[in-house]
Amino acid sequence: MIRHFGSLRTIWSASAVALDKALAEVGGRGCESCGEGGWAVGAAIVAARHLAEAAAREALVGEAVDTRTPEFRHYLVRRLGLRREECVMILYFTGEGLFIAEDFYSSGQRGEVVIPLRRTVRRAFDLDARRLVVAHNHPSGSALPSDADVAATARMRAVVEALEVGLDDHCIVAGNAIASMRSMGLM
Template sequence: MAASNDDLRRVLGDRPASDFLSLVREVIAHVLREEVMSAPVLSTGQALLDYLRATMAHAAEEQVRALFLDAGNRLLKDEIVTTGSARETVLPPRVVLRRALELNASALIIAHNHPSGDPRPSSMDRRATRALAEGARALDIVLHDHIIVARSGTTSFRALGLL
């Protein structure tokens, strides 16, 4: 399900089958996103993790995604903030916080993937999250969590006591 459209066509050969699998992937992501949007994000914890795993766990490159929330913790916007290489990406606090202010977000959840399959946070992940949390606090924006998504599972900074 994580294969690109070009990879699907190369393996499956005929266009209808590859187009069908691409459509199935989009429908799954849409259904999971709708489940996350139907209630406050913090009350849909497993739905959020399912959505993030479906959309990020098998990506070939690291990406940072920001989920911007309103005062009731409902999803305002879900955006990929930046992408990087297979081994790293940058979590840009200025970009994330500027966008949060533009959207009038009261809170946010950051997620990024580890294509290596290991969901443990690196020292760079920890430093970037601390910088983002400090900036968010100064702007009266709550950083609820930073979730690392990998094929083998997820890691929550909040659950680790890192926020």
């Protein structure tokens, strides 16, 4: 697996599909000492990652979150920084900035991900969220927003703000780097 992914951090952030593919390429040997197939190794990695993500998310619940703090940026890097496919996270907050929940979407493709605007609005209403933050990754390694990122953010902002939900920021994560579209004056 190390030869396929290059590092433990990359294995940790790989999708279930990518793990299954890599394990199939090495013959599905997986955990030979315990007699399990390769799928069990991939499933265990994904389960451990989900547990760690839930623990990190739990630390945010009910807390006032500022997207500029090192703690929040570290959270985004851990969730998105090393993924090989583009993913988007929508984070929901109260009017006072208290974290409520997050939704995570992955297209399974390297070059694009779509912000599910209708689902995001519905979820914001269900949670009575008053503020949102969008975050997504660029597997290319450049955290700079593309023209498509800027256009999608403007469209989303127009829709949610017309419904009295604020879009606080759109953060782009590439490895350990984060670009804030708000800080860059792009929103």
